[in-house]
Structure formats: structure tokens, C-alpha cells
Amino acid sequence: MRVTTAFCRLLRLDGVRVTSVLFEGDRVVVGVVLRRRRLVCPCCAFSTRGREGRQAHESVWRHLDLGVWRLEIRATLRQLRCPRHGVHVEGVPFARHRAQFTRDLEDLVAWLATRTDKTAITRLVRIDWQTVGRIISRVADEQLDERRLDDLFEIGIDEIAWRGGHHFLTLVTDHRAGKIVWGGVGRSAATADEFFAALDPPGKQPDTPDLPEVPADTEPERVAEGAAGDLPTVGPRAAQLTTISLDMGPGYAKSAREHAPQAVICIDPYHVVQLGNRALDEVRRSYWNELRSAAQPGAAKRFKDARWALLKNPDDHTSTQAATLRKLKNAGGAVWRAYTLKEALRSIFHSHLDILDVAILLERFISRAARSRIPAFARLAKTIRKHAAGILAAIRTGINNGRVEALNNKARLITRRAYGFHSANAALALIHLTCGPITLTLPQESL
Ligand SMILES: [Zn+2]
Numbered sequence: 001m002r003v004t005t006a007f008c009r010l011l012r013l014d015g016v017r018v019t020s021v022l023f024e025g026d027r028v029v030v031g032v033v034l035r036r037r038r039l040v041c042p043c044c045a046f047s048t049r050g051r052e053g054r055q056a057h058e059s060v061w062r063h064l065d066l067g068v069w070r071l072e073i074r075a076t077l078r079q080l081r082c083p084r085h086g087v088h089v090e091g092v093p094f095a096r097h098r099a100q101f102t103r104d105l106e107d108l109v110a111w112l113a114t115r116t117d118k119t120a121i122t123r124l125v126r127i128d129w130q131t132v133g134r135i136i137s138r139v140a141d142e143q144l145d146e147r148r149l150d151d152l153f154e155i156g157i158d159e160i161a162w163r164g165g166h167h168f169l170t171l172v173t174d175h176r177a178g179k180i181v182w183g184g185v186g187r188s189a190a191t192a193d194e195f196f197a198a199l200d201p202p203g204k205q206p207d208t209p210d211l212p213e214v215p216a217d218t219e220p221e222r223v224a225e226g227a228a229g230d231l232p233t234v235g236p237r238a239a240q241l242t243t244i245s246l247d248m249g250p251g252y253a254k255s256a257r258e259h260a261p262q263a264v265i266c267i268d269p270y271h272v273v274q275l276g277n278r279a280l281d282e283v284r285r286s287y288w289n290e291l292r293s294a295a296q297p298g299a300a301k302r303f304k305d306a307r308w309a310l311l312k313n314p315d316d317h318t319s320t321q322a323a324t325l326r327k328l329k330n331a332g333g334a335v336w337r338a339y340t341l342k343e344a345l346r347s348i349f350h351s352h353l354d355i356l357d358v359a360i361l362l363e364r365f366i367s368r369a370a371r372s373r374i375p376a377f378a379r380l381a382k383t384i385r386k387h388a389a390g391i392l393a394a395i396r397t398g399i400n401n402g403r404v405e406a407l408n409n410k411a412r413l414i415t416r417r418a419y420g421f422h423s424a425n426a427a428l429a430l431i432h433l434t435c436g437p438i439t440l441t442l443p444q445e446s447l
Contacts, residue, residue, distance in 0.1 A: 011063060012443075013073065013102065014093040027070040030063075034075065034092065041082035042091030042098075052079040057089045063102040064443065070126070073102060096138050101127075104443035110139040111442055114434040118420055133418075133426030140429035143438045148174075148181045149199050149237060154397070156245040156268060156404055157195070157252045159187035160411055162427055163419050169428060170195070170252075171411060175245070175399060178407055180435040183428040192255035199259075200235020234260065245399045247271040248387050266399045267390035269349035270408070275383065276345040277311055279376035283338040284310060310339055313346070334374055341369055341377050355395045362388060411435050 004018040007030055011018070020031035038047040056076045063071040077089050095102050101109075105125075112121045113136050118129050127135070154175035162169050168187035171180050172195050182198060184191045238260045245266040246252045256265060284307060306328065309321035317325070328336050348361045362384065369381035384391065393399075414434045418427035433440060 010066075011071075011073075012104075013063070016075070016092075016094065023069075027072050028066055029072045029074060032073055032075050034077075034090075039078055039080035039090040041080065041085055042088050043085040044082065046082045046084065048080055050080070052081040052087050055079055059089070059092075061092075061095050061100055061102050062105055064105050064108065065125075096142065099135070099138060101135060106135045106139055107440065107443055109135045110433055111440045113417075113430060114414070114440065118417060129420050130422060130426075133421040133423060133429075136433060137423075137425050137429040139440075140432045140436075140438070143440070144432055144436065148179075148437045151240070152181065152199070152237065153240055154243040154245075154399060155181075155241060156399070157192055157256070158247065158268075158408065159249075160408075160415055162415055162424065167424065169415070169424065169431070171431065173404060173407060174437075175243070175404065177437060178404070179437045180407065180411060180431060181437065183431055185424045185428075187249075187251065189251040189255040192252045193259070196235070196238055196255065196259035199237045234262070243393075243397050243399055245394060245404075246390070248275070248383060248390075264393050264397060265390050266394035266397055267387045268399065268404065269391065269394055270405050272384065272387075272391055273346050273349060275380055276342040279374075279380045280310060280338045280342040281307070282376040283334055283374055287333075287335050310335075310342075314343070337372060338374055338377060341365070341372060341374075344368070349395075355392060358395050359388075359392055362391065407435055 003021050007021050008016075008018040011030065013032065015035050016032040017035055018030055018032050020029075022029045022031075038049055039051055040047045056078065059075050059077050061073045063073050065071060073094075075092065077092070079087060080090055081087050091097060094104075096106065099106060109121065109125055109127065109132055112125070113132055118132075121127075121132060122129055125132075152174055156173040156175055158171050158173065159168050160171055161167070167185075170184045170187050170191040172182035173179070174181045182195050184194045239262065241260045241263040243266055244256045244260060244263045245268040246256065248267055248271060253265060256263065306324045309317065309324040310328075312321065314322075314325075325339075328339065344361075345365055348358055348365065353361070366381045366385050366388075369377040369384075372378065411431055411434075414430055415427060418430045421427050421430075432438060
């Protein structure tokens with residue numbers, strides 16, 4: 001067998017013939033030519049026999065390693081003129097547009113990124129983390145099916161901290177599928193508006209004939225506003241939404257009421273419990289600061305360690321944490337009272353009670369917290385009272401935190417891995433690949 005034939009079988013690259021194999025330093029360089037005569041646009045399916053100009057483009061892609069050797073594919077490409085996309089270097093079947101890696105290598109990197117940490121990936125594949133970010137953005141763009149937004153009925157809109165808590169991403173969950181179907185940068189009403197715009201793109205309503213394509217330099221929103229008048233119309237996909245679960249902030253709620261006024265707004269009990277934890281943490285911190293300023297560093301240090309004992313579910317306590325809690329109980333005071341309040345709130349949502357019982361217990365909690373003389377809990381009581389209808393709607397509709405909480409935790413974990421990316425799009429791509437309706441396959445699985 002000739003060496004070029006052997007490499008052709010070895011590399012399994014679509015649509016090419018191997019013409020040369022060279023060893024150069026730490027890499028094997030494989031020269032290929034495309035089998036097809038027609039030039040194909042890298043952005044669409046347009047193909048033509050006519051090339052644009054005589055210019056030749058020497059192109060290089062990295063492919064899956066060959067043992068310890070890096071493997072480089074080189075080809076000379078031609079230019080074409082696509083009626084939609086203009087002049088481009090022709091696309092190749094084995095790599096994505098603008099990629100310097102083959103599809104196989106990119107698929108491998110994307111699969112790894114959803115499963116393992118930054119150091120492991122960058123060392124194993126010898127690709128720096130920012131490049132990994134660009135790779136997974138390309139894979140996610142390709143794999144995200146627009147139809148994932150077709151049959152949404154019960155959704156959740158949630159924020160997640162990104163890059164050390166100073167930046168935020170908004171994630172939309174399909175409660176029925178248990179998948180994250182949309183992500184955007186920021187956490188305001190405007191971010192939620194972007195989701196609704198993606199759900200029902202302006203100017204793309206099914207009942208109206210297709211509008212002529214809008215040139216890229218005009219804003220599509222303005223065009224739609226002009227056509228639809230002042231009243232926002234509910235888009236066909238937004239009109240299908242029955243339930244939207246939210247946190248207690250004003251931003252998402254405003255957007256949801258505007259774009260899907262028929263949907264019941266639910267306050268996910270998860271957020272209520274989270275607010276309880278935050279109020280307790282506030283009490284704990286101010287007590288800790290008191291201890292420190294009272295020059296009791298030993299006591300302050302011990303108390304700082306009590307944080308996890310206080311915030312954890314009692315069933316999960318270690319024996320040390322249980323002992324810490326007993327001590328706090330014996331000492332009494334605001335921290336202990338705050339703890340019992342937080343636990344009372346948590347147990348309301350963790351014991352599968354029916355809606356009547358939840359309503360009674362919630363009312364009881366509100367009056368207890370309001371009278372607690374602990375400012376953080378008095379504020380919490382007000383917030384919960386304001387959102388009681390939404391909280392009860394969550395119990396009634398069964399939009400609970402079970403599956404969603406697991407998904408949120410997964411998203412949080414993956415977002416921490418994405419801290420190293422400079423671009424929010426790479427972080428969102430990683431979330432989509434991990435928690436979205438995407439199944440990644442490894443190169444050998446698509447044989
Ligand atoms: Zn094109």
C-alpha cells in the first residue's frame with residue numbers, strides 16, 4: 001500500500017485525496033486536494049464551477065494527533081463568489097468555516113470541555129483555553145437547533161454569576177425537557193426581551209408572508225415596531241407559554257408580563273429558600289464582625305467556620321457541624337433565631353405539602369419573620385409577602401426545584417470552568433453544550 005493511500009484511510013477526512021506526507025519537526029504534514037470540482041460557499045450550500053480570480057489560498061488545519069505527533073492538513077483552496085455571502089475562500093467538508101482545526105478535532109475538544117477541567121484539556125490536546133472557547137462556540141452554533149424553541153410551555157428564566165460574580169448570564173430553561181434552551185449576557189429586563197425576540201423573531205411571524213431580507217445595517221427591531229404599531233403583539237411561540245418561573249427581581253417579571261401576558265408567573269421556591277440563606281448569612285456576618293471588633297479573634301475564627309453548619313441542610317451535617325449547631329443553640333441569640341427561621345422556610349418547600357398547608361405555613365413564616373426584630377428577616381418577610389401569589393403558583397403548577405435545581409447546579413459548575421474564557425459567548429456555548437438539548441458525539445462514534 002502506498003503511504004498516501006494509507007494516510008487517506010487513516011485520517012478519514014471527507015471528500016479529499018492525500019497527495020503527500022511529510023515529517024516536519026514535531027508534526028506530520030499531510031497534503032490533500034479536494035475531490036470535488038465545484039466550489040462550495042463556506043456559509044451556505046451554494047456551489048459553483050466558476051472560481052473568483054486566480055488567487056490560491058494555502059490553508060492549514062490541525063487534525064486529531066497521530067500518536068505523539070501533531071497532525072497538520074494542508075490544502076490549496078480557491079475563491080468563489082456566493083450571491084448571498086460575497087467573495088469567500090471555498091469551504092471544505094472536513095472543517096467548519098473559519099476553523100483552523102478539523103471537525104473531528106473540534107468535536108473531541110467540545111466533548112472534553114463538557115466533561116473535564118481546563119488544565120486537563122489544554123495539556124492533552126495542546127490547545128490554549130481561549131482557542132478552546134472559540135472551538136466550542138463554533139460547535140454550539142452548529143449544534144443548537146432552532147427548533148428547540150418550538151414547543152416551549154413551561155420555562156424558567158434565571159440568572160447566573162459569571163467571572164467572579166461581577167458579570168451575569170441569563171439562562172432560559174425548558175422545564176419539561178429539563179434543558180437550558182437559551183442564554184444571554186446580562187440579567188435585566190432587556191436580556192429577557194432578547195430571549196422573547198429569539199422566540200418570535202420580529203418580522204418572521206408565520207401568518208405574514210416572508211418579508212424581504214433586511215440589509216445587515218438596519219436594526220430589525222425598528223422595522224418590526226414600525227409594522228406592528230405601539231402595542232407589543234404576543235408572538236405565536238410566546239403565546240404557547242403557560243408558566244414562567246422567575247426569581248423575585250423586577251426585570252424578568254416585567255419582560256414576561258409584556259411578552260407572554262397569558263403565562264402564569266411562578267416564583268421558584270428555590271429562590272425563596274436562597275433568599276432565606278442570604279438573610280441568615282447577613283445575620284451571621286454582622287455577629288462575626290461584632291466578635292472581631294470585640295477583640296475575640298479566637299471566637300470570631302470559630303464562628304466563621306460555622307457558616308457551612310448554618311447553611312447546610314441538617315441531614316447533611318458532619319458530626320463537627322452538628323456540634324457547632326448545638327453550641328449556637330445553647331448560646332441562643334439572633335444567629336440561632338435566624339437559623340431556625342431559615343430552616344422553617346426551607347422545610348415549607350421540602351416536605352411535599354399541599355398548597356393549602358404551604359399557604360398557611362408561609363403566612364405563619366411571614367408574621368414570625370416580621371416580628372423577629374432581625375432586620376434581614378423583616379425585609380425577607382416583606383419580599384415574600386409581595387410575591388406570595390407567585391410562590392403559591394409554583395406549588396400549584398408543580399414547577400418545583402427538584403430537576404431544575406440539579407440543572408442549575410450543573411450550569412453553575414460549568415460556568416466556573418468558563419471563568420477563564422474572555423468572551424461571554426464561549427461561556428454560553430459551554431452551558432449550551434453541557435445543559436442544552438445537544439448530544440455530542442466523538443469522532444469514532446460517527447464512524
Ligand atoms: Zn453562501
